[in-house]
Amino acid sequence: MALSLKPGATPQDEKPGRRKQAPLENAGERTLVSPLSLRRPSGRVIYWLVFALLLLSTLITLGPLYWMFSGALKSSSEIVQTPPTFWPVHPGWENYVNAWNVLNLPLYFINTLLLAGGAVLFQFLVSATAAYALSKLRPAGKNIIQFGFFCTLMVPPVVYLIPQFVNISSLPFIHVSLINNWSGVWLPEAANAFNILVLKSFFDSIPNELTEAARLDGANAWQLFTRIILPLSRPALAVVTIFTVIATWKDFLWPLLVLTEPDVQSLQLALYYAQVSNANMPFAYLIAGLALASIPPIVVFLLLQRQILRGISLTGLKG
Incomplete structure (x- = not known):
């Protein structure tokens, strides 16, 4: 039985077990943002805007954790002082042991x-x-x-x-x-x-x-x-x-x-x-x-x- 080949295809492309690679557009459909959307200026603006909002939300979420772990290294007076210090002036690592x-x-x-x-x-x-x-x-x-x-x-x-x-x-x-x-x-x-x-x-x-x-x-x-x-x-x-x-x-x-x-x-x-x-x-x-x-x-x-x-x-x- 003769094999029917598609126009422009070679016999090697029709071998059993060899998978054809999916086009880039089909692969992009399985992602959150397709490459086609990123090619447009509006798509890139929206993408980086969402990325900036997520990054800002992450920093806001990690802020209390940073204050807690860094506050444990401060003295009692430094913890309540205004304006607060971003990093302890004299870190007291012994506070954790005590x-x-x-x-x-x-x-x-x-x-x-x-x-x-x-x-x-x-x-x-x-x-x-x-x-x-x-x-x-x-x-x-x-x-x-x-x-x-x-x-x-x-x-x-x-x-x-x-x-x-x-x-x-x-x-x-x-x-x-x-x-x-x-x-x-x-x-x-x-x-x-x-x-x-x-x-x-x-x-x-x-x-x-x-x-x-x-x-x-x-x-x-x-x-x-x-x-x-x-x-x-x-x-x-x-x-x-x-x-x-x-x-x-x-x-x-x-x-x-x-x-x-x-x-x-x-x-x-x-x-x-x-x-x-x-x-x-x-x-x-x-x-x-x-x-x-x-x-x-x-x-x-x-x-x-x-x-x-x-x-x-x-x-x-x-x-």
Whole structure:
């Protein structure tokens, strides 16, 4: 059979396995701004205007971080002076070491890490199992339950703050108080409607043929969850883990109400009570403590930014 060649083409161009390169215009259609738009003066003006606005927004966002890390190197009088100094006149690097020792930050770093780890564990035990039940077990009234979860997202957390505190002070039926207990922080965070809906949306994308085949092999519901659903849901679980750790790390109001003993407090509470109870403590120590407390979330974001950006796409919930 004779090969039909296009006009101007050679046999080498028609060889199987050799891909023709896409034109520049087609490649430009997959970018934010096409090369054709940049060839026009108006397109270049708009491009550089947007670039300048984004650069300015980035500098404005990084401004408070720079002030915090540089302010920790200043003396207390230099921090509050007007006009402020862009860089410390005499940088005091020892402020970070003194803040680490005076504020007893190692204890509160460990407390906060344990709080975050427990919150992640409870998320897997409660939110992940609830999402699995809604997605794969399909209980009666599934749509009503899911609609109830959506409704709770519309309610500001401050509205149910007092009822939640009353429940934690004396758990219904068993009348046990969780004040000054880390469980008082873990339990309210375990049933997170947002995480349940995100995981449920991801579980829906897993083919039912996999679970049906496992059922035919004799697997029960728990084995389906632990051996099939969870291993295939690592991207969604990573996103939920990151969001939970960051939310627990920066949480202040709820631990302020529940954790009153210094030995069980988180890092944010320790910095607050250190400033309130010790008026003679140099203000630079508090700024240094805040700077040290902000390093772990920044490192987590830099290391796991792909998963965080993937989480933005996972938040497109399906019914």
